[in-house]
Amino acid sequence: MKNKTFVLFGRLMKHILRSPDTIITVALIPIAMMLLFVFVLGGALKGSIPAGTNYATFLLPGILLMAIASGISYTAFRMFQDSQKGIFSRFNSMPISRSSALWGHVLTSLVSNIITVILIFLIGLLVGFRSSAGILNWVAVGGIIILFILALTWVAVIPGITASTMEGASAFSYPLIFLPFISSAFVPTETMPVVVKQFAEYQPVTPIVNTIRNLLAEQPVGNEIWIALAWCVGIMILAWIIAMRIYNRKAISS
Amino acid sequence: MEQSTAIEVDVAVLVKGILKSFEGPKGATNKVLKGVDFGVKRGEIFALLGSNGAGKTTIINILSTLMKSDGGTALVNNFDVAKEPGKVRQSISLTGQFAAVDDILTGRENLILIAKLRSVANPAKVADELLERFGLTEAANRRVSTYSGGMTRRLDIAMSLIGKPAVIFLDEPTTGLDPEGRHEVWKTIKELADGGTTILLTTHYLDEAEELADKMAILHGGTIIAQGSLGELKKLFPPAKVEYVEKQPSLEDIFLAIIGRKADLNASRNADPNAGTNTSSNVRSDTDQNANRKAGN
Numbered sequence: 001m002k003n004k005t006f007v008l009f010g011r012l013m014k015h016i017l018r019s020p021d022t023i024i025t026v027a028l029i030p031i032a033m034m035l036l037f038v039f040v041l042g043g044a045l046k047g048s049i050p051a052g053t054n055y056a057t058f059l060l061p062g063i064l065l066m067a068i069a070s071g072i073s074y075t076a077f078r079m080f081q082d083s084q085k086g087i088f089s090r091f092n093s094m095p096i097s098r099s100s101a102l103w104g105h106v107l108t109s110l111v112s113n114i115i116t117v118i119l120i121f122l123i124g125l126l127v128g129f130r131s132s133a134g135i136l137n138w139v140a141v142g143g144i145i146i147l148f149i150l151a152l153t154w155v156a157v158i159p160g161i162t163a164s165t166m167e168g169a170s171a172f173s174y175p176l177i178f179l180p181f182i183s184s185a186f187v188p189t190e191t192m193p194v195v196v197k198q199f200a201e202y203q204p205v206t207p208i209v210n211t212i213r214n215l216l217a218e219q220p221v222g223n224e225i226w227i228a229l230a231w232c233v234g235i236m237i238l239a240w241i242i243a244m245r246i247y248n249r250k251a252i253s254s
Numbered sequence: 255m256e257q258s259t260a261i262e263v264d265v266a267v268l269v270k271g272i273l274k275s276f277e278g279p280k281g282a283t284n285k286v287l288k289g290v291d292f293g294v295k296r297g298e299i300f301a302l303l304g305s306n307g308a309g310k311t312t313i314i315n316i317l318s319t320l321m322k323s324d325g326g327t328a329l330v331n332n333f334d335v336a337k338e339p340g341k342v343r344q345s346i347s348l349t350g351q352f353a354a355v356d357d358i359l360t361g362r363e364n365l366i367l368i369a370k371l372r373s374v375a376n377p378a379k380v381a382d383e384l385l386e387r388f389g390l391t392e393a394a395n396r397r398v399s400t401y402s403g404g405m406t407r408r409l410d411i412a413m414s415l416i417g418k419p420a421v422i423f424l425d426e427p428t429t430g431l432d433p434e435g436r437h438e439v440w441k442t443i444k445e446l447a448d449g450g451t452t453i454l455l456t457t458h459y460l461d462e463a464e465e466l467a468d469k470m471a472i473l474h475g476g477t478i479i480a481q482g483s484l485g486e487l488k489k490l491f492p493p494a495k496v497e498y499v500e501k502q503p504s505l506e507d508i509f510l511a512i513i514g515r516k517a518d519l520n521a522s523r524n525a526d527p528n529a530g531t532n533t534s535s536n537v538r539s540d541t542d543q544n545a546n547r548k549a550g551n
Contacts, residue, residue: 002373004370004371007367007370007371008371011356011359011367014358014359014363015358018358019358085352085353085354086350086351086352086353086354087354087356089315089318089320089348089350089354090348090350090354090413091371092319092320093318093319093320093343093346093347093348094343094347094368094371094372095340095343095344095372096371
């Protein structure tokens with residue numbers, strides 16, 4: 001059983017390059033949100049964020065997570081199409097390892113989301129995002145972002161291979177896209193009513209956003225980096241186990 | 255013992271007592287296959303006939319290692335599908351019910367993709383040969399989304415040939431195609447069989463089985479209720495009565511005749527600068543032929 005992940009990755013990257021609108025659509029709403037918050041609401045919100053912080057710099061980590069949450073809905077969509085059209089069946093009846101078809105999609109999801117993230121960083125620079133962080137902090141930021149993409153990608157695999165309608169395959173991502181609103185992504189949680197504040201502080205987005213923000217601002221990350229990593233790795237492993245069980249349920253292992 | 259092995263060497267697919275049920279709603283089990291037996295000889299076109307929902311696709315899925323059976327044995331190219339799925343996958347190619355082609359890629363890219371997945375030497379050359387053989391050279395660099403149904407199916411079947419699998423499964427190869435597309439695909443399948451490939455196809459079109467298959471089996475109520483060649487199946491019925499029936503062209507004959515003429519017209523118009531005169535004479539001769547046909551009737 002040969003592993004052909006890279007051949008299948010090449011196929012899916014052609015899809016993305018031939019319909020660049022998928023990357024643009026993914027990035028469009030987060031970028032519009034960024035512009036809205038920086039230029040419309042930013043002035044009014046300035047009082048709530050730590051003094052001397054540029055609002056674009058404060059905002060960017062949350063926008064990144066939002067873009068990733070919307071990006072993985074395309075991962076689910078592409079997998080849904082492959083399973084509906086019998087393309088998974090074709091690959092799985094060929095002498096290649098069964099996991100190749102799945103990993104081809106996971107790798108594509110990772111690369112396309114990284115492209116989106118870079119795009120958002122660049123537009124962030126245009127609207128005032130600045131960071132003086134050193135290479136190590138940037139590597140750490142990159143690592144957390146990659147973990148977050150992989151975690152959500154494996155979440156997306158589940159509807160991707162089980163959904164029976166196109167809407168079902170991508171609707172799961174809507175709550176994920178809006179999760180940053182009830183977190184420290186746009187305003188510090190201190191300003192929220194107690195119940196909302198509790199939710200905001202104990203959901204995964206807040207520690208991830210705070211960790212990325214502090215790494216980029218060269219501030220101490222404290223325990224939050226471990227909480228952020230635990231969320232990412234925990235979601236990834238749980239989703240991976242569920243996805244693999246579903247994927248291998250019917251098949252004959254070899 | 256010796257005798258039975260000698261027979262099995264000649265057999266490309268052997269199915270014995272295959273069982274399969276699915277969980278229905280409210281925990282009810284739906285027994286789809288209740289002990290299916292049949293065999294396909296090497297180089298044969300074998301049609302599995304049955305109405306929709308009879309379990310034809312389930313059998314194909316079991317034989318192509320996509321689904322586990324609940325009991326019985328199935329051998330493909332002398333490998334047990336449950337015990338040696340890897341070797342089975344090396345021996346087969348599946349062309350599923352819906353053309354599993356990537357319509358964002360071009361026809362050529364689809365072929366190259368499969369050639370790479372099957373680790374075939376020189377994927378580009380293999381792709382070009384198949385494009386030529388299946389009359390897709392002109393459309394090779396167009397996205398598959400622009401192909402007609404018949405072209406898509408032909409590409410689909412071409413993709414199945416890469417790596418020269420011993421057995422090809424075609425699950426309802428012409429469902430959803432227009433008459434022209436069906437004839438294109440039939441022609442393709444006959445050419446394949448002439449090349450010595452074993453073909454197991456499913457269909458619910460009886461004329462398709464009659465047109466293509468050397469042997470056929472009828473799947474009904476979870477078992478094979480009859481199998482053999484068309485001649486053998488015909489013997490199961492009362493002898494034919496001789497009746498005189500006026501031969502009318504079927505709507506399909508008419509449709510194909512008109513479409514065929516149209517294609518000729520276009521071809522001559524493109525080829526010949528003086529097409530105008532040719533066209534009118536073609537049309538006239540058509541009308542004459544039709545008039546003759548009517549007079550004959």
